[in-house]
Amino acid sequence: MLLIFGCWVLLHFALYVLVLRQHNAFQRERVIFLYHLLPAIGVTVLVGGILLIWPTSSNFLKAVSVLALQGCYSLTFLELWSLSQIGYSIDILMRCDTARARNRSFDATEFERVGAGKKAERLEGLLRLGLATPGVRGYRLSRSGKVLAGCLQVIRSLSSHREAE
Amino acid sequence: MQLLWVFPYFLVTVGCYALLVRAPLGGSSILKFLGAGSLLGVLLGVHLWFAGGEWLPAVAALAAYAFACELYLFLFTLAGTSVSVRLLLELRGGEQTRAELEEQCATAGMVEQRLDRLLRSGLLERDGKQFRATLRGRQVVALFRALKRFFRHPMVIPTPADEPWQPLPPLDVNPLASPSTRLAIDSRKNARI
16 A cells, blocks of 8 residues: 555656646646645545455554655645745745845835735635634634634744744 | 554654744754654654564654644744734734734734844844845755746746846858758757747
8 A cells, every 4th residue: 555655646746747837727826736635635535445445453554654644745745835936935035135146235115015915815815715704893703713713823822932922 | 552652752842842942042943843853753763663663553653743743834834924824813812904904914014024034044144234145045045946946936036147138149140051050059049048
């Protein structure tokens, strides 16, 4: 099972490198996300099916390995794809580097404009996902939004007390 | 069961990271987490090797531990930097109008926060009133430019080498030149596009 999974991951990655990354569709977040989500669901269903038919401890351990490795592969790929496309901090760093090379000063106002655009877009995103809803005079969190915000606050507090202040 | 050891090792990793990030040490939070995670991962592997010696439970436990760490890394970077998460956390305090959200999440503040984080991570340094990338920062930039090229993302931020295309000096093109000569000349012209 592990060997077949390894071959599958290599094939999935090779297909992207050799063919799919040349297409404009694979520059969109949604498409690249589905390119990983759908096979991950497929792998989960397949592995779950094997476990149902042959419920041994060896198969259980193999299933855990396969699912964990699939998660690592997809998360790493999507994080690197996303960061290299839309990383705000990375963009700032790149801009500073370019400005230095051209003996110019770094202009923060352009990033402030980009940031304003991101905020408006993200608020609409939260409303679309049902994490926020229009309230009496503005916006408020939905129930699922409150749960998610609570979990994220815990993670934020654990990981960086300076930013949590 | 050996798989259950993943939970305490993961919790210890998160605890060590929480201590490291509060300690007066330089460096990025991501590197601190990777350091703590790698060390505890090696300890987990050694522990499982001495506990049972079977490879399959050890592989399953290490894979599950790696995934848990990766997921946590994704979540805490998201929680620390994402604009959407910041909006969620502001709304957690109660209903807010768009103007109040604008004030709370001022974009100038967002840029300043990013600059501050880059300074603390040692990727940027101050040069009077200006900022410039450190050697490490330039290495990170080079890495992400390579990733942009790999993923075929548009290079919207020009590199120092991407100066506007300068036309080559005119070549003496003989219309009767052989196809291979004309091909070589075309290649030379296209090389700067």
